[in-house]
Amino acid sequence: MTERNCQTEFRNAVWRVIRDFCLTGEYEHLREEFSRSGKLAGHIDELHLRVREMRANLDGAPVPEEHAGDSQAENSRSGASPRVPSEDDPIRTERVQRRKKADLETDRSSSHVADANESGSEPAGAADQKERKATIQEAGKGIEAASAGIASDGDGRDSSKDESAPIAVGMEGKGQEPTHRVRNESQEEGASGAEDKLTIPGQTRRTGDVANQSLSDRDVDEAKHAAAGLIGQRTGPPDHAADASRKGRAVAVSGKSGKSDPSPTSGDATKRSEPGQPEEQGEPATGERGAAHRRAGAPAVVEKGQAVVKPTAAAVVRKSIRLSNSTVGKDYEAKIPEEVMPARDLLECRVAGLEDTGLEFDVTSRSLRGKPLKAGEFAFVLKFRQSTQIDPKRFIERELLLTVNADPRSLWKNLPSDSNELYWKPDSHSDALCKDRRLIAASQRGRSHANVGSCRDDDFQIRYVEEGRWYLVAVADGAGYAKYSRKGSEIACRVVLNTVMTQIDSLFNDELAATLAALRRAEDSSGRKKVGDALYTLLGGAAHAAMKAIQEESKTQAAAIKDYATTLLVVVAKKYDFGWFIGAFWVGDGGIGIYRKGKSVRLLGVPDGGEFAGQTRFLTMPEIWEAKELFRRLRFEIVDDFTAVVLMTDGVSDPKFGPESELMNLEKWDRLWTEVGEAAGLSDGSEGRSQDLLRWLDFWAPGEHDDRTIAILC
Amino acid sequence: MRRLPVYFLLDTSGSMKGEPIESVKVGLQTMIAGLRQDPFALESVHLCLITFDKEAKVLTPLTSVEVFQIPEITPPDSGPTHLGAALEVLCQRVDGDVRRGSGEIKGDWKPLLFIMTDGSPSDLRKYRDNIPEVKKRGFGEIVACAAGMKAKEEHLRELANIVVCLDTMDGPTFMKFFKWVSASISMGNMSMGASSQVMLPPPPPEVRPVTT
Numbered sequence: 001m002t003e004r005n006c007q008t009e010f011r012n013a014v015w016r017v018i019r020d021f022c023l024t025g026e027y028e029h030l031r032e033e034f035s036r037s038g039k040l041a042g043h044i045d046e047l048h049l050r051v052r053e054m055r056a057n058l059d060g061a062p063v064p065e066e067h068a069g070d071s072q073a074e075n076s077r078s079g080a081s082p083r084v085p086s087e088d089d090p091i092r093t094e095r096v097q098r099r100k101k102a103d104l105e106t107d108r109s110s111s112h113v114a115d116a117n118e119s120g121s122e123p124a125g126a127a128d129q130k131e132r133k134a135t136i137q138e139a140g141k142g143i144e145a146a147s148a149g150i151a152s153d154g155d156g157r158d159s160s161k162d163e164s165a166p167i168a169v170g171m172e173g174k175g176q177e178p179t180h181r182v183r184n185e186s187q188e189e190g191a192s193g194a195e196d197k198l199t200i201p202g203q204t205r206r207t208g209d210v211a212n213q214s215l216s217d218r219d220v221d222e223a224k225h226a227a228a229g230l231i232g233q234r235t236g237p238p239d240h241a242a243d244a245s246r247k248g249r250a251v252a253v254s255g256k257s258g259k260s261d262p263s264p265t266s267g268d269a270t271k272r273s274e275p276g277q278p279e280e281q282g283e284p285a286t287g288e289r290g291a292a293h294r295r296a297g298a299p300a301v302v303e304k305g306q307a308v309v310k311p312t313a314a315a316v317v318r319k320s321i322r323l324s325n326s327t328v329g330k331d332y333e334a335k336i337p338e339e340v341m342p343a344r345d346l347l348e349c350r351v352a353g354l355e356d357t358g359l360e361f362d363v364t365s366r367s368l369r370g371k372p373l374k375a376g377e378f379a380f381v382l383k384f385r386q387s388t389q390i391d392p393k394r395f396i397e398r399e400l401l402l403t404v405n406a407d408p409r410s411l412w413k414n415l416p417s418d419s420n421e422l423y424w425k426p427d428s429h430s431d432a433l434c435k436d437r438r439l440i441a442a443s444q445r446g447r448s449h450a451n452v453g454s455c456r457d458d459d460f461q462i463r464y465v466e467e468g469r470w471y472l473v474a475v476a477d478g479a480g481y482a483k484y485s486r487k488g489s490e491i492a493c494r495v496v497l498n499t500v501m502t503q504i505d506s507l508f509n510d511e512l513a514a515t516l517a518a519l520r521r522a523e524d525s526s527g528r529k530k531v532g533d534a535l536y537t538l539l540g541g542a543a544h545a546a547m548k549a550i551q552e553e554s555k556t557q558a559a560a561i562k563d564y565a566t567t568l569l570v571v572v573a574k575k576y577d578f579g580w581f582i583g584a585f586w587v588g589d590g591g592i593g594i595y596r597k598g599k600s601v602r603l604l605g606v607p608d609g610g611e612f613a614g615q616t617r618f619l620t621m622p623e624i625w626e627a628k629e630l631f632r633r634l635r636f637e638i639v640d641d642f643t644a645v646v647l648m649t650d651g652v653s654d655p656k657f658g659p660e661s662e663l664m665n666l667e668k669w670d671r672l673w674t675e676v677g678e679a680a681g682l683s684d685g686s687e688g689r690s691q692d693l694l695r696w697l698d699f700w701a702p703g704e705h706d707d708r709t710i711a712i713l714c
Numbered sequence: 715m716r717r718l719p720v721y722f723l724l725d726t727s728g729s730m731k732g733e734p735i736e737s738v739k740v741g742l743q744t745m746i747a748g749l750r751q752d753p754f755a756l757e758s759v760h761l762c763l764i765t766f767d768k769e770a771k772v773l774t775p776l777t778s779v780e781v782f783q784i785p786e787i788t789p790p791d792s793g794p795t796h797l798g799a800a801l802e803v804l805c806q807r808v809d810g811d812v813r814r815g816s817g818e819i820k821g822d823w824k825p826l827l828f829i830m831t832d833g834s835p836s837d838l839r840k841y842r843d844n845i846p847e848v849k850k851r852g853f854g855e856i857v858a859c860a861a862g863m864k865a866k867e868e869h870l871r872e873l874a875n876i877v878v879c880l881d882t883m884d885g886p887t888f889m890k891f892f893k894w895v896s897a898s899i900s901m902g903n904m905s906m907g908a909s910s911q912v913m914l915p916p917p918p919p920e921v922r923p924v925t926t
Contacts, residue, residue: 322783324781325780325782327780403750403783405756405780406756408753408756408757411753411756447753448754451753609817609821610815610821611821611852612815612822612824612852612854613815613820613823613824615821654716658820659816659817659818659819659820661817661818702715703757703758704715704716705753
């Protein structure tokens, strides 16, 4: 055999070994093949041992986190060789392998191995597919484990510091990571030349091995490229994302993560390993979780030309570091973890691919900062050099993965509701009437409804009774879960005020007016009962009529009354010569308050809050119709004057007041009044602009996107 | 600000090792990506990931979708499926995490619970003991997923209002499941109400509801 032939054969053999290792884990037979060349037999044994070590090594660390802080991992970082079992431990290795097989056999999901990418594979029976597939994953681990022990840019000591920690940072990817890593590194390695020394876990190689001497550096590089290509081909086609990131450009994997749906088309490991979704796959590998210490190999120096192992070094490539998530338009800062890029001995560092992202890399603080401009998954390339490197001119590269959340505001859609739908109502509504005092109201569909094009559930009615000069207001909030609640709220407001209008003048007659006057002068508190009874008849009766009307309506649709569930807030107000009489009925959440600017607020009831959000009482619930319960929901006040009487649904009261106890907070009322007054022109005594009030209702409050309705007597 | 706490109990026993867990991770990733596209979810959904194998542990405490990152999930080679222990951990977390409304505090939305297992509880007694405890926690909905042929749905029915089956444990099926979960969470957001059940969207064909 000529030397040239020997080289070629050796190179081919190396490829086969790597391929087989990656695909099947069966390499025993290769020894036979190699033994035909006496010169190479020793090497294949060597390689075999390496491979077994890797596997044993891997198996010794099934739960990487457990090793995160242990002394072994620490040792490994300082260059010792911790978890490499002794080479003559075949029993352990065998056991490990057998266990793996057993695991695989219980793996019921394996029936979904697809052969789409297997064109270059060894012929193998269907039964082998399971194992091959899993072995690809194992191989990925193996390559990484091997790479952990191979420093490609420094001597043993420094490289272990440089490489072992960050390697583990991106260790997550199992079967898929090696794909683009291999490809990346093959280029990287090619650029850096063959002067790099290689390290192998657990052993120092002597110089003078036959094959080493016979191989030129060029051959070694070729072998690497070929091997890299082979693995790449096996695990998935090259991907523009991987390619682009290799060139040092940032790659927005998708502008919208919804479109970056990583759904594998067939779900097998091979397919999933396509590098199209490097972010998705490498996701959890954050430095902060101590991942940096995982599976750090133990390098020792090996002379150059260890071609047998060197191709696996190609798997080192760019380790990924996942940064904490950011949000469009929000200030962001993420420091590159010290274990990824130690500040000591740092000569230069930069991040490529930040153009048009709104982010920049601050060298002094070694952090990425700024306000992201665009949502999506991003990959940047961190490049740095350290004085301790063998070749300090060469950049070490790391991939920085970043998720940028969209600004929630930009995600809300405003889809019109379908006007053909049963019980449709306009998405917004406003109304105003101006008598001695102004009555102004607006109701706006919430973003949660607008986003899906469903109807507004809130409703309101405002009336003025000329004869008795009564101001009447009703506000209702249909339950979000009830399918016809938009009709429930509409009926409730309409019927309750219709009923009130027919009765109010007869109930609040001159006699009752005298009682109120006496109450006002605080001469006769027994009059309270009389007023309460009148209110019970008026408002309790009207609310009951509303409930009955809803019940009747539900029958027309063969629906349950709870499908029309709604809250109801009602106010009747009249100015007597002794002051304002204001009576109220309140079931559900939201709020009714009599507000005197800068002075006081009096609530006309208690909101029905529940243990969890959205829980409240509804007009349609039977339990509120007990006399005692109904009485509890009726309130009245006699006051000299007020700035405003305000009724609002929880879509307004929640964002503006927060917890129920805050409804008494005068400062918050002052703030609300300032906002509303300015927006709707109420402060200056003019007529008031209900359209502007409606626009004001569109205010932004995170997480508060319910329908909003407010009615103001002022 | 109202949060929607969503709890995930994930079986990480030995049988999940390999492709199933990798598929689950990809599925979770898709689910998160989906939730990030839903403005309501992005603002309100908080996720807690609890795994159970021979022990139950909180892999990710209750975290908003905005900052959530899929953690490392590594099933052991073999061992029991301690779903009962997981329920115990779950109750502790819910007690500590979920804000119940009072006059002073704004309550969270009713929490949601999703359970995925490919086997049956090894600690059946503890499992049964903890079922009433879980039910006391006021979950808006409890959905259990029996993944693969070995999963025992009858035990899950004792706990969950909705039990679905995945006949296979491959990537696409898990993907469908998690998309459905994502849609369910979004819809849960919308339909939360007082005395009513949360309304979930109909599951895709791969996710077969178990009829009781």
